[in-house]
Amino acid sequence: MGCRQSTVVDDSGKTERQMKADANLNFAQEVLDPKYVELEQRLGITRRQLFTLHKSWKGVMRDMADCGVEMFILLFKSNSELKNMFHEFKDLTSEDDLRANEALENHATLVMTTLDDAITHIDNYDYVSEVLRKTGASHVRFEGFKSDNFLNIRDPFLEAVKITLGDRYTDNMESIYKVAITFILQTMVEGMEDALKNKAT
Template sequence: MGCRQSKQKSKDSLAGAKKTGSIGNGGAAEAEFSVISAASKTCEKLGVSSKQIFGLRQSWKGIKRNMEDTGVEMFLRLFKSNSELKNMFHEFKDLTSEDDLRANEALENHATLVMTTLDDAITHIDNYDYVSEVLRKTGASHVRFEGFKSDNFLNIRDPFLEAVKITLGDRYTDNMESIYKVAITFILQTMVEGMEDALKNKAT
């Protein structure tokens, strides 16, 4: 069984295939099988149910409407628990006031950039291969930042969960917390792996 919404994604894929003329001689069936297989792979790899994946994607819509605020809140909490990371950002490393940080345009822009990556991953989380590739490339791109370590990605986990909880309020149930934990752990760990692979390749 594929994750819920597989049928809808199949329809979307089939519609796209019709526009490009790629359907014919079994093309429709192949397209539908491909979409359902991708969704099933996510459920298997992450150890979650189709219902949980569907719930996550629905819940994330509340975050999408508040991307900037959620992102800034996430980074404020990250800097509280890992103050040394703020020193990597020249534009606001000397700011100490939370109000000044919230009002800082550079922080807002960076937070939005990070949230956009998370949005891409969660929005397409039922396509395991696509999301894994994107996240690994994102992780690898951080090799260029001097002093940045792959483990730094993992520090975002708790600040992210806390920020999501604030944004969603009562909608952040115990069940939603469990699936958000699975999702963010998968996302961050994949970026870690992407950066570590890039470092190995750079060293050879």
């Protein structure tokens, strides 16, 4: 005779097998949730990747200002003509001076706040698309700014995130961030181009 082990593992009287079945059902329901199915179809981001993105993004946002400034410094290295659009720091040449410039930090923080809103709510496709299109359209007022300028931020953004996250920035993480930032920037391009069309008519 052996001791009979109780199969009840929680206060509701469910057995371990029943709890596992419930967990599997919940996971299946979440995976098949129309919101996440739509997100994967539109962006190519799965629910698991979304969770990974949101978790790592919190690490980026802890150093929001530094990451944003680094992103702009990298942008100006590859697209020096864009710096001329910012009269507050267009004449600064050294990276140290740029990093210490309050105007650049303020602008970088503003941009990072927009990216934060988009990435944090990226599972709400319609809301994020509307916000990004409006943000893109708002750049019509800047003389000399072209919609393609948005796309120039992609690689500097990825590099700045990589610097910020360090060893936490894996190949898998990079592929997720590439999908997210490409969607964000392309939507802003579309918003500005639509605004330019409307302005011309």
